[in-house]
Amino acid sequence: MKNFTLALAATLLLAGCQKEEIDPQNTAAGSPGYNATALLDYAANGVILGTYRDLDAKTATLQTAVAALAAAPTPAALAAARQAYRDARAPWEATEAFAFGPVSTQGLDAVIDTWPLNRVDLTALLASTDPLTPASLRPRDGGLQGFHPIEFLLFGNNANKALADFTPREYLFLKSSAQNLKAATTQLLQAWQPGGGNFAAAVAKAGPGSTVYPKQKQAVQELLDGLIGPADELANSKIEQPLAQQTTDVEEAKFSQNSKAEFLQNLAGIEAIYTGRLGTTTGTGFTDLVAKRNPVLDVRFRQELAAAQQSIAALPGRFDEAIFQNPVAVRAAQARVRTVLATLQTDVQPLVDAL
Template sequence: MSVWAVVALAGLGGCKETKPTPTPEPGGEVQATRTALLGAFGACVVTSARDFQQVAAELETATAALAAQPGDSTRNAARAAYHRAMDAWQILETMQVGPAAPRSMPGGAELRDNIYSWPLVSRCAIEEQLVSRSYESQDFPNSLISRRGLYAVEYLLFYEGTDTACGPTSPIVSGGTWAALSTEEKQARKRAYAAAAAEDVHRRAVQLTEAWEPGKGDFAKTLETAGPGNTVYATSQAGLNSVSDALFYVEQTVKDTKLARPLGLRDCDGDTCPEYLESQFAARSKANVRSNLVGYRRVMEGCGPDFSGVAFDDLLVAVGSEALATKLHERGAAAQAALEAVNESDLVQALDQDKASVRALYDGVKGMTDVLKTELVTVLDLELPQTVEGDND
């Protein structure tokens, strides 16, 4: 089933006030549901990672074809492959647990940042590599994350200008090496660089899938068996906190970075700041948020068709907080509806032509995340991520 069909088929429900439920003794229905949730989440990551690996392979093939035989058809095919890859990746953004997470987190291997490091990106760094052709080096996979990944592929495939974002102190500006490149040479290098970056993305997509797959890294089993004797998660609660932390991507990144900053609600001196939108070259900031919400609902409601399957809502029901589960369903659907009510093709046009619709989207996501960081963490005795603690907006 496509992402669009999954979104369209999601249902609604009613809600009423809930209260915290004490943590039950291990071995009861709640413990069984908690274990099932961790197992279902791991299976969801495996499925989602496999989906991304497939489209990452298609992106590698398409960019290689563009580099070998440039033209409108190969360029359009490479761009279409990029959109498919980002649709799949943005779902995984809400599942940064274990191998995808930073090394400071349990089981972290930083695969996420090596695949897509936004907002830690630099167009200038990419342009400096275009001049030095370091993307041809065997050491390219070890270069800074701002020079690789899906952000680099986006710039290289979609930006057709010949200017540079680098300032006068950059060697490629002060030394005149950027200006010395002809337009044709810049475009040729962009194609070759895109192919190298896409190859690296595909390689890391394979690493991510294998890290979670049964019979290989099997981090899915590590998460499901959280508890005594587990070297990564000493308790099932620790495993649950790890999944909850990943879910807070919608609070920290979607709400605060992808929406609040462009809307001028923070870190912006103007009425709006479209330069803070996520997708500056492929014009898919709205599409990215759409996939983020799908990823969120897979974790909150279930990873199967129509968001079926074991997820956080089932654990809430098991601890006697069915009303909260219903409220979270409603808030997730409301955020999705607010996104679909943005009529423009992307948020850059919406900010200019109908800012109110983008603000309504922000409010919808905030309504969802407010419940996350208050009622959900209280009822399930979860720990807020450190970056969320003290954030009252």
């Protein structure tokens, strides 16, 4: 009996060791478990860092374009500044698929993209004699910082602001705000990249020894939460509120009339992390994890994501027009996005839970 007991104990100990060996954070490639190192590394150092670099470059272009407009207000300079704004919004909206880490812990989301715009205080500030330097604007409420005050002053309430409507103080505010926006995106980039805060390494090297993600599963869950967030917000806030209330007052990109493009970038961010593709570069994406466990689900989700993108792109006219003139089409597009959300929550989440 004693020998049997010892043998049983040894068997249980061995089984425990084998379980530990196939835990995601300790699994060697090709073993029975799932090693998330390649997924986490490309998500962090490929997609996320690449998108933040693009964002920082485009906010630099926006800063330059705004300064040029203030120095020489011409129709061409105004058109260039407006296009630079739209261009900078593209990578920012894609980053909503990974809105975790420094963008949150350093309070950068609030100074880059607070919505709604605080138009009452903005009007009062512009009418005052208060200084409009970058330093004086930096402590202001988030509703007076970042993209949206710049958007409003560049485009006006209906995207038809004339050069004659700009005031000297508006130009001062625009220049200082664009400078602060660029500083915030640079801070965000530096927080992720080597030589700075290197949060990318915290994601890529999740597992034993990490103080941020002691298990790879925690970092994988962070990525999945990142995908769920913009799908939820797009379907149930950005589309739902203007459509249900039948007003553009709650449309986030109303001043620039850029909603459809921004919706597509929300989905592009999800696609980049899921597929492991960013522009012409490719790496390991979430598709690798899903396909190894449920290849039918992987194919279905990619089809659902493509269908959501196609439905948004196919909305007749601008979004602010479609909510009044083609609400059925908007509802159909919204349903496609909700399908993406439901699949992530109902079908992909259990795969992560099982890691």
